[in-house]
Amino acid sequence: MGSLESGGVSFKRDSNNLIRSYSAVLFQMFLPGSVVEKSELGFSPWRGVELINKDLLYLKEVGGLDFGEGIKFEPLKLLQKFQKENREMNMSFTNGTLSRFPYRKPQLALVLADLLVDPQQLLMVTVATALQETGYIIHVYTLRDGPVQNIWKSMGFPVTIIQISHKLEIAVDWLNYDGILVNSLETRSVISCFMQEPFKSVPLIWTIHERALAIRSRQYTSSWQIELLNDWRKAFNRATVVVFPNHVLPMMYSAFDTGNYYVIPGSPAEVWEADTAKALYNDDIRAKMGYEPTDIVVAVVGSQFLYRGLWLEQALVLKALLPLLQDFPLDSNSNSHLKIIVLSGDSTGNYSAAVEAIAVNLSYPRGTVKYFAVDSDVSSALSAVDLVVYGSFLEEQSFPEILVKAMSIGKPIIAPDLSMIGKYVDDKVNGYLFPKENLKVLTQIVLQVISKGTLSPLAHNIASIGKSTAKNLMVLETIEGYATLLEKALNLPSEVALPKSVQEIPPKLKKEWCWNLFKAFLNSTHEDIALKSSKYLNKVEEQWNHEQRESSGLIAATDDSFSYDIWKEEKNTLMLNTRKRREEEELKDRTDQPRGTWEEVYRSAKRADRSRNDLHERDEGELLRTGQPLCIYEPYFGEGTWSFLHLSSLYRGIGLSTKGRRPGTDDIDAPSRLSLLSSSYYRDALGDYGAFFAIANQIDRIHKNSWIGFQSWRATARKASLSRIAEKALVDAIETQKHRDSLYFWVPMDTDPRSHLRRDFWSFCDAINAGNCKLAFSEAFKRMYGIKHDLDSLPSMPEDGDTWSVMLSFALPTRSFLEFVMFSRMFVDALDAHMYDEHHRSGRCYLSPAKDKHCYSRVLELLINVWAYHSARQMVYVNPETGLMKEQHAGQEPQRQDVG
The missing domain is CATH 3.40.50.2000 (Glycogen Phosphorylase B;)
Known part of the structure; x- marks a missing residue:
């Protein structure tokens, strides 16, 4: 369960069932005189308050009341999660120390x-x-x-x-x-x-x-x-x-x-709505509510949490307001110009009846005390009153919103000295405070605020200051x-x-x-x-209902059209036809057949494709790619990447998960070619290298081009992918063998947003790997080559002002790609052996400050540079917009360290 029930929010419960209302989790209201089990009121937040008036003595007989002291929201699960993550962040590693590089x-x-x-x-x-x-x-x-x-x-x-x-x-x-x-x-x-x-x-x-x-x-x-x-x-x-x-x-x-x-x-x-209400409402609102200009209207408001004891607390407030009647003699119609309204979010009849019963027992003249159920338009009701009294003694966790609205409208407020209210309200400065244990003080304040039938000048001044306070309340x-x-x-x-x-x-x-x-x-x-919000939810519901009708209609149509016997007969017929067609095609393959026209070859190929179950990895895209010198593969994982994948014949997608593959395309299903990718751990850890290994596994079955390329979908999202001009320039360079056995790349390290400053290769790698990139490379190479002594096994990478490849977007000859895969498989195996135990157990490794399922990915991202440079390949940067090419590190002779 969530934080509201598992220790986050607790409620006092008794034999009376809790009920819910539209505005909050509400407690069942008990009307005065209800037959309930007697109980003491000692746990009340107004403990010690004496009910002197005999007409309120019966309130002591009302039991089963709850005064909301158990209403408290605490995000316990979330806080525990944050604390756990913080402890893990501060954990040390035996193999390395985490560092941070403030590059961006x-x-x-x-x-x-x-x-x-x-x-x-x-x-x-x-x-x-x-x-x-x-x-x-x-x-x-x-x-x-x-x-x-x-x-x-x-x-x-x-x-x-x-x-x-x-x-x-x-x-x-x-x-x-x-x-x-x-x-x-x-x-x-x-x-x-x-x-x-x-x-x-x-x-x-x-x-x-x-x-x-x-x-x-x-x-x-x-x-x-x-x-x-x-x-x-x-x-x-x-x-x-x-x-x-x-x-x-x-x-x-x-x-x-x-x-x-x-x-x-x-x-x-609240302030915004109050300003709007002030512009919309004027003295007409008082007239609509039945009040005369000479009336003094006092609003008694309370907590948004309608706990069962709230009406009892407000009854005490009404009793404290009773002496005001002395300044408002009855007119000829037995009406008083003092009007008291109790505002509450309870729209049921229970609360209204309770207020009416309390007013009668306190001997208020008929019509003096009224109850108003307010839903959302509280501002209009507050605009009609002269004074607001907060009649709830519940210690809340934040400043009551209804008081913010009252202050914003410019009404003087009187409230108990609760800690959250006293934090923002100074007595006789921007509001009035009274001790909740002594309601006699409330009576004294009210008699000072309302003098001779009108609000005192001090009250007006305090209301003005309160309005200024409310305007920017709780910004901090x-x-x-x-x-x-x-x-x-x-x-x-x-x-x-x-x-x-x-x-x-x-x-x-x-x-x-x-x-x-x-x-x-x-x-x-x-x-x-x-x-x-209501209009938006209506649209959501309409869309949902439409989908449900379509779904149920489809099911009904399917049920009417097919019975099990008919479906079984159809299946047997289909299997028989498929078997006959396959036998005919096998007989044709054993005899010499004329090539025929292009249209005939095309139709024949499509028929053969439909008879195979190769996960939809073949369609007209493969025929279009036939004869091209280059095919660029785009590894992806999940539906969120689909918008960034290309559809032209130069490109082909390779899904790292069967579940998230694009429908209706000839994308390669990587897990079917490399079962290791069925493990979510290795799929996440390897990233795009999973696609490299999947394609290299029996490569002749899917890749028949002399050159192979890869492009990250994130390069497309960053608008760093090849433009049409750059694509043509790259294909032309390959066809003319302009750079022979080279590595072409088009996402350079010096424009990577992870490092705004020009950094050398190993500094950049350390920056994105918590300062432990060089350590990871060194340990992996030691395992690869069986280095026993503590020697410097880190390949040198020159600082010559040129750049390196990032984001695994490159092209190279297919045979060179296979060499790279052989080298990288050994490197990955050594790296995994070095880091697997701790990473698999805890989800953490020394290449990231926090848990990271893609722990190895940032090291592997740069591995292509180490292999290409130290295997003496030409490294050529292709401008992704213009297609202009420039060889990198041309004047440097690599120290022939055997890395592949």
């Missing part, structure tokens, strides 16, 4: 649903600006454009509008980023990309501020839309961390919790919360500089939201977040 800054992708003007944009701009100051490079992605794009760009953030194809493919290489920040439920389609390889392991932090899905989830359960519910659960499960802006939302989303929930309190949403907590979370959640590679600590963030960035950037939009209207 950490990079984040921030994915937004749109760039429309709303408070969430303000929050993310503020957070991103602070993170940028700590050293992060942030790239903004969005599904829809909007006016906020200009704000992002003005702050130096590049913005990309994601184009989603009809197959929901997104052409972004998310592996370029050390972490992904995703905002809003509406980015669900982007999260689908991270549920596919090779992006499944990218750290993903998903911020959710909408309540809509939590409310809908109950409907999904009641209407048996379990598959839709499970689909959302998979998305929540994929996130490394799901962030909420308050402590109520994690409980609302408890149905999706897998132990990855986290709360970073603070949001400008929000920014430091995200910065701290990123420190814990991201495992940065060894070539990445660590960001500044939270304490080093400039204080000015933690004082206020970036209101100045949104000044031009503050008076404009924006679509209600709840309404927008």
Whole structure:
């Protein structure tokens, strides 16, 4: 179970069943006078408060009450995970010491649903600006454009509008980023990309501020839309961390919790909504609610957690307000100009009846105390009142949002001196505080605030200061919360500089939201977040229902069309025809046959292909490649890479996993050619070398070209792949034997984003391998060649101003490729023997600061350079755009160290 039940959030339970409401996990409300088991009230947070008024003595007889002291959210599983990872990061290795090389800054992708003007944009701009100051490079992605794009760009953030194809493919290489920040439920389609390889392991932090899905989830359960519910659960499960802006939302989303929930309190949403409400509502709202201009309206509000004892606490507050009636004599119609409204999120009739019963028992004049159930439009109700009293004594984990709204609207607030409230409210400065154990103080404060039927000038002044306080409340907590979370959640590679600590963030960035950037939009209207979320969920449900109807219709049609007997007869007929056709083709192969025309040869080849079961590795692509001097293979793993693979005859895909192969192509299935790749451990550890070994295994069966090439799909994503001009130049050079037995490569080390500075070969290799690249090479060569003595077995690589190959994008003669594979297999075997035990046991190796299933990949990425240079091959760099070629290290004579 998730953090809400396994120690994260505990609830007091008794014989009365807990029930759920739309706004939170609610406790069943007991009406005054209900028949329940008697119990003491000693555990109440207002212990010691005396019920002097005889009309409230009956409240002592109401038992089974819960005062919410067990309501607490703690992300226990997530914190335990972070602590475990931190311990592992600090573990030492017997074979090497980890080092960090600050060659590049950490990079984040921030994915937004749109760039429309709303408070969430303000929050993310503020957070991103602070993170940028700590050293992060942030790239903004969005599904829809909007006016906020200009704000992002003005702050130096590049913005990309994601184009989603009809197959929901997104052409972004998310592996370029050390972490992904995703905002809003509406980015669900982007999260689908991270549920596919090779992006499944990218750290993903998903911020959710909408309540809509939590409310809908109950409907999904009641209407048996379990598959839709499970689909959302998979998305929540994929996130490394799901962030909420308050402590109520994690409980609302408890149905999706897998132990990855986290709360970073603070949001400008309440202030934004209050400003909008002020523009929309005026004195008419009081008239609509039935109040006169001379009325003084006091609102009693409480915690968002509707625990069973809340109404009892508010009853004590109502009793403390009773002396106000002395300043409001009844008029001729027996009406008082003092009006008290109790605002609550409980839309059931129980709470209303409780409030009415309490008012009667306290002898309030009829119509003085009313109950209002507010759903989402709390701001309109607060706009009509003159004073707000917080009537809940629960020690909450963050500042109550309803008080932020009241202060933002400019209403004076009176609240108990709870620790979280006292942290931001100074008594008689920006609000009023009273000790929760002494409600007589509350009465005294109220009589000071409301004097002679009106609010005192001091109350107006305090309300004004409170409004200024609320405007930037909890900015510091929000920014430091995200910065701290990123420190814990991201495992940065060894070539990445660590960001500044939270304490080093400039204080000015933690004082206020970036209101100045949104000044031009503050008076404009924006679509209600709840309404927008509801529309989005409606679209998701419509799409899901359409797919379900199609699926059930297809099943029905299949069931009507075929019975088991008919299917069995069809199968037998097909097998008989296949056997006859194969026998005929074998007889034809034994006799001399005329070649015929090209069309006849083509049709014959296609018929032969259809009779074979070779995993769809043959189609017209193979015929088009016949006669070409070069075939470039593109290794890939998972559906997330499909957008970056080529379809022309010069290229051919090779899938490292049968599960993630492209349909309808002649891609090679690597595991069927090399059973070692069926092991996920070796598939991940070898990376593209798994493709090298699979093709080299009985190469004549699939590769019939004199030259062979490889190109990483990541080179295409980086726009470093061969252009049409470069492709033609490379093929021409091969056909004319311009450089004979050479290694052509087109992704150079000196432009690699992992090292912005020109580094020598071994320094670069050390930088991307936690400082232990040279150690790994040395140990592997010792094992390969049986070196017993402690000699320097590291091949020299010259520093001559030229560059080397990275990203395994190169071409060479097929016979040379086979030599390279023989050498690399020995190297990999030696490296694996040296590192297997610890890496297989713990998932860690001394080539990476953190757990890394691709531990060897960065060493193997550079191995081609060592082999090519020390086997005296010419190394020729091909400009991927222009096709211009330049030989590298031409003036250097390698010291003939036998490496292959």
